[in-house]
Amino acid sequence: MTTVKFNVDGKEIIAQEGMTVMDACEENGIDIPKLCKHEALENVMACRLCVVEVDDKRIIPSCGLEVDEGLDIKTQTEKVRKHRRMILELVYRCENHYCMFCESDGDCELQDLMYEYEIDHFEFPRMFPEWPVDSSHDHIIKDNNRCIRCGRCIRACDEVVGNQTLSLGGRGITNNVVVDSGQPLGDSTCTSCGMCMQVCPTGALSNKHSMFKGIKEECELTNSTCLSCSIGCGTDIYTRTGHLVEIEGSDMDKESGGQLCERGRFKPITDRGKRITNVIYRENGEETELSLEEGLEKAANILRNSNEISAFASGGLTCEALDAFSKAMRAHGALFDIVGAKRYRFETEVKRRINMIEGHFVQDVKEIMKAENILLYDTSIYHTHPILASYIRRAASNGTTLMTIDAYEDRFWNHADKSITIESPKTQLTRLVNQVIKEGKASIEDLSRVSSILGGLRVHPRDVMEIVNLLEEASYDIIIIGCEIIDRWSLRHIFELAKLEGSYVISLNKASNQYIRSLETEGVYEEPEVAYILAGDEEDHEDMMKLVENADFSIVQSSKNSKLTELADLVIPSLSMYERNGTTIDIDGDKKEVKKAIEPKVEMKSEIAFFEELANKR
Amino acid sequence: MGEIQEINPITRVEGHGKISIHLDDDKKVEDARFHVTEFRAFEKFVQGRVLWEMPEMTARICGICPVSHELAAAKACDDLVGAEVPKSAHKIRELLHMAQILQSHSLSFFYLSSPDLIMGFDASPEERNIFGLLKENEELADRGIALRSFGQTLIQSLGGKKVHPELAVPGGVNQNMIREKGEEFLGKIDDLKTYLLDTIDLMYNIYENIEIDAEEFASHETGYMGLVDEDGQLEFYDGDLRIVDSEGTTLTEFDPKEYDEVIGERSQNWSYMKFPYYKKLGFEDGVYRVGPLARLNLIDGISTELAHKVWERYKEIGTSKIKKGPLFYHLARLIETLHTVEKIEELLQDEDVYTGEINVPTQAREAKGIGVIEAPRGTLIHDYDSDKNGIIIDANFIVATGHNNAAINRSVKSVAEEYIDGSHEDEIPEGILNRLESVVRCYDPCLSCSTHAVGNMPLKVQLFSKDGKLMDEKSKDY
């Protein structure tokens, strides 16, 4: 890579060709003020704060100026400072900034710059335009009074989240950020990921639930990994005197843009579930509270005296917790399963049966953004793996052809080139696709002739041909299979399709921790003597409910009250996601660290120690 | 032709106010009135903003008692969203509140009113202030500084700032008290108790030696209103509202959220601040007072030991258990301050303020929310209407000084009538004017608070001829 030499404030700088002056300066410890630039987003040169004096002649925004041999840059001349001061003042007094009661007071990039440029009064009169506050969204308050039109939110929603919900509307003094075509935020295409809020430099977009609970410098910061799904987003968890304040996505400089989804960002701080703090034992309609030690004894006794034990764990736990639980359960002779593991077992079985090699499976889900064509089975990943959904949308926005197949609706309707809604199992459709591929396109005519059969299956020949055509060229195609596809036959047909066409596959299951790929699990007794459920933060999972209903005796270990805990005979408190230390395996097979952000609010300080003791009491 | 003399502005009170004295041809007093001359319109500002901002916004109504507004707003918002504040948060809010009453009462007594009491009403205006007090009685001034400073520093340790702190949020508070800081504060409590007990003794002395009879000076009959706890004792943060008559008999006790059914408001055509009154007794007979004098009149006791003892002694002085003269406000204020110091000690020794849940998640809904609290100066009510998204669509504030409006006017008139007998030359002597101002100071009015509301500061000046005919009338509304 060629380098370039130039001068900044009298100092010689060497930078890579193609770099911007701003980035080169920052690399060398020279601070340049900015408001519209953000590490996760494209540069747009909107705010003009980063202007520098070039060759003593012009002032040019440094975020758009490429480094060049022999340039003479000055970053703090009186001219440049005056320019920046005027911009800041014009920006501030254009809208309605009332720092004194704004929740971003002390945490605001605009304010920081106003302080740096020592603005202690206005040279120009204020304008007082009127902007109503939009509080229609469950989590985000949009206050146009505080918007400086940096465009970060618009770019974040477009470039990182791929959703394009935000844009600029109106002209002149009526120009401001609008939602869709002028909708309230709570009634729009917004995915509630909160990315816009995270990149907003002022208080224009704020978190309803964290307002006034603490600015960053008043909080402790823990860097951890989210356990809500298998993407395993990096999280920055802010706490104050041992309580959660706000959760932000970390790694904003990476391709994921530091995204989080609604479950990862907002659910933990809006959760109104009542925490379980004591062991509860129910017998003959009577309820007694036990100490943790007594609860442990009781559980051990019951396990020791039973034969058919089904142990079932949430997939949102650390590797260490899953290990300890499985060891304890096996010590008592239980059959052990984890949420999402069944699907993975089917997958493994099918792969073996049709001789499908690992090479067909995508090693890094960000590859989605490089695919030429995407065939998506089951659009519920919009809810189950929102970040993956964002990669799909980004791909579709950048030229990738997207085709979706779903039983009920296409949650990617805004981005898909073709949506197939088919109520019967996708297995029928895919089987026919495979057949056409093997027998040639002309064979579709024969299939059409047995249209009554097709009609009965509700598969349209046109849909079959679309899929065949989509995947036929030797291009980079990815087939994504969502969590709702749970039967072996569907998986078999889809894997076969991938094999036939040389496509890559991403196959999803509901476990957040992909440790299920290495930890041994099996199908459990459906009507056991004892069901031991380690629910963690999981709420009312269907399979867990069934087990508890059908078992003679059920033990549920959970962090909060739910229908599940109401049914259980023995309820044991569990740690919550933010009280755990450990590791998790993400969808790409990478190990990530989970760090404790708050001290456990229950008597149990270590779940692992609890299970070790339980194992010993066999 | 009669004339009007003005005392403008009233000094050593918070906010802008003036007194007009209406004299007849014999230079005798026909009327004397108390007017507020600023306009702040917070009830308008908050419309369109979200409920989560209310504590921070409404704190700006006042620089002396921002905490009262912050807590009343937080309580009103708790009500709006239907949140049950956790035990720890409740106690932490109470701790903040006690700290505020401590600092506000200390300001009122030591900085604003004591110069009159120590140096006399006729002392020169140049000397009649904290700087003069520092020269005359440095120890007393030092006590005042220490007491106020303690309160402000405690507020700062909880809310980050001394004035307009940030602690209460809808659903609770945003942090626990830090243990090390709590220990530090506890170390100073004993000194504060001593300062207050000494000052209370001094006050008894003053009552005996001052040339004004506290029982006579501007004394008049009114009811009294304030919060009480479940045992009928002094309560600043929660509880029910009690109204007693001028002899101390309870007229009613009610859930503060039902204030609208009990308290009415009337605008007189000659005054701008509305006059709250007890509906059942009607406008004239339903006048009541709030604040320290009122609270100590209507309670059955005080939950902390020292303050209770002092209160019992206070009830026994003079000819009546119920104190009607506004000059007693000063002693009542000191007794309340002693109680707050004891409460602070209690709370700082309570494990709950250092650990425990500090807030619950909140969700907006279309509702009305009412928060009532005893501010240093009296009962404070915040009443909000919110839409389903949490946007405030209407707000109503009834502040302490508003409740005392009628009483302040009557007191001012009473003092004017007593001291201005027509014998003065051209100008009413400065010392007499100061006495008029000093009766206003008894009530420790917070005029910035009281003029929060739009349209609530009419000012009317009337000129009457000696045969009672209205000669001229000028009025202004805000």
Add this chain to the structure above:
Amino acid sequence: MGKNKPKVATACMCGCSGCHMSFLDVDEFVKDLAELIEFQSSHVIMDIKDIDKVDIGIMEGTITNDENIEVAKKMRENCDILVAWGDCACFGGIMTMRNFEQIDKILKECYVDKGDEDSVVPDDDLIPTLTKKAKSLDEVIEVDAYIPGCPPSAEIIRYGLEKLLEGEIPKLDKDKLRY
């Protein structure tokens, strides 16, 4: 400042008095100030009604009526150096939230619409008239020094006063400037 103690007057326009309260938060330093400064007038804590010729004038609060303008002009006339304390005086502050609606509309809404059929919006010489818009101090008079904050902390107020006593105009840098 000369050999004598500098004379200081403070005034509060339409404000919450928070800046004056923050000033009192200098606690014991107020005793030192009593030695270093001669306070001529400060209505919250002192009884002198009129403003005399002083060296330093300090003002908090927003301009919202003509009486405020009068006081501001008088202060400017009588002070050598004029200091603005707080966001209200420096920027206009929270009181400018009334500028979103025309003042006549606000008055009508609150007095006429909520009053009985004989109510009018009064307009008289004897009483301060409200200005059309709430304004910062420098929209009416020239200001020499700005100490923003809501309120500025006691430490910053003290810093400002100490600078003035040294004969300098205080200018807050990024470490001290807070809104």
